[in-house]
Amino acid sequence: MIPKLKHALWERAGADLRILVEDPVEEIVLGDEAGQLERLVELLAEGGRPVAELATALAAAGPWELDASDVEKALEVFDQLGLLFDASPDGLTEWQRERYSSNLEFFATYASLARRPADFQRELLDAHVVLLGVGGASAALQALCGLGVGRLRLVDFDLVESKNLVRQFTYRAEDIGRPKVERAAEWVRAFNQEIAVETVFQRVSGPEDVPALIAGADLVLAGIDQPVAAADWVNDACVAAGIPYVSGGGQGSQLAYWSVDPGRSACWRCQSSEKAAKAGELAALVNRFEGDLPSANRSTGPVVLHLMGLISLEIVRYLTRFAEPVSAGRYHIVDLASGQSSEREWERVADCPVCATAPARSAVEGG
Numbered sequence: 357m358i359p360k361l362k363h364a365l366w367e368r369a370g371a372d373l374r375i376l377v378e379d380p381v382e383e384i385v386l387g388d389e390a391g392q393l394e395r396l397v398e399l400l401a402e403g404g405r406p407v408a409e410l411a412t413a414l415a416a417a418g419p420w421e422l423d424a425s426d427v428e429k430a431l432e433v434f435d436q437l438g439l440l441f442d443a444s445p446d447g448l449t450e451w452q453r454e455r456y457s458s459n460l461e462f463f464a465t466y467a468s469l470a471r472r473p474a475d476f477q478r479e480l481l482d483a484h485v486v487l488l489g490v491g492g493a494s495a496a497l498q499a500l501c502g503l504g505v506g507r508l509r510l511v512d513f514d515l516v517e518s519k520n521l522v523r524q525f526t527y528r529a530e531d532i533g534r535p536k537v538e539r540a541a542e543w544v545r546a547f548n549q550e551i552a553v554e555t556v557f558q559r560v561s562g563p564e565d566v567p568a569l570i571a572g573a574d575l576v577l578a579g580i581d582q583p584v585a586a587a588d589w590v591n592d593a594c595v596a597a598g599i600p601y602v603s604g605g606g607q608g609s610q611l612a613y614w615s616v617d618p619g620r621s622a623c624w625r626c627q628s629s630e631k632a633a634k635a636g637e638l639a640a641l642v643n644r645f646e647g648d649l650p651s652a653n654r655s656t657g658p659v660v661l662h663l664m665g666l667i668s669l670e671i672v673r674y675l676t677r678f679a680e681p682v683s684a685g686r687y688h689i690v691d692l693a694s695g696q697s698s699e700r701e702w703e704r705v706a707d708c709p710v711c712a713t714a715p716a717r718s719a720v721e722g723g
């Protein structure tokens with residue numbers, strides 16, 4: 357372990373050491389009459405020293421008496437304050453460190469002495485995500501490739517149509533008439549040769565189709581809107597396989613996304629039985645997201661990019677656990693006119709037959 361200070365400024369104020377943290381901006385004040393902490397912070401900002409070397413350098417710097425255990429205690433406090441990360445070698449190649457440098461800076465905010473920024477990136481590099489549908493989800497595909505998700509399976513039966521080009525920017529006018537999966541895979545390969553991409557040109561026409569399509573996935577992005585029953589099929593297969601999935605849609609004045617964390621959150625069937633129980637009260641809202649209303653796709657480019665951005669970030673939560681998922685067993689709804697968001701949690705049905713099929717999973721994965 358090589359402790360290093362995250363982006364921060366500091367100054368002395370009498371007997372105090374004031375540390376200004378960059379993200380989120382906040383001030384931490386520590387009593388430091390003798391100046392030991394200030395010197396330690398300087399050494400941590402320089403970085404490159406394991407604990408024993410830090411102790412030696414700190415002991416040599418002042419009139420104070422201290423040993424490695426004193427330094428360890430101070431590091432523990434700094435770590436709890438979110439000031440440190442471990443800068444020891446992380447196994448990424450130079451190419452990866454350059455390519456994913458902004459990802460690593462992003463994860464540095466959530467890193468600690470126990471978890472290096474590259475450890476989060478490694479989770480993405482090792483992840484296998486299945487996209488059931490690469491229509492609107494093609495925007496999430498691009499985000500996932502930028503993140504460096506290492507393995508992708510693209511499933512779709514649609515051909516590129518002129519009307520898709522209002523929101524599906526992976527496709528070009530010259531692609532009209534070609535299978536979306538074919539063109540999307542070409543895009544991925546041209547974008548990043550390190551990503552393994554597999555295509556399945558297949559219509560999901562029954563529940564028996566889904567298990568093979570999601571096999572081996574760490575996460576599924578469910579982007580199939582037809583037939584409506586596909587939402588149930590995907591739910592049932594993912595829950596039984598213990599694979600989390602994220603889904604969402606935009607209709608009219610709102611967009612919404614949600615996810616199911618098998619065995620940990622309510623599933624789509626729980627939501628359906630809740631809806632049936634509260635028919636009338638919830639139906640008007642929920643119907644919009646299920647496509648029961650006369651079909652009219654009003655999703656413009658910004659709506660889909662916004663939705664897929666939110667979904668992609670939720671996928672990063674699932675894959676890296678930099679934070680807990682925010683949409684497990686609930687709708688996250690954004691009102692497009694006001695920009696305001698709200699959420700609606702589903703009740704978990706105690707005797708849900710689908711939730712009962714979820715395999716036992718550890719309390720937290722990906723950590």
Ligand SMILES: [Zn+2]
Nearest residue numbers: 623626708711
């Ligand atoms: Zn359920």
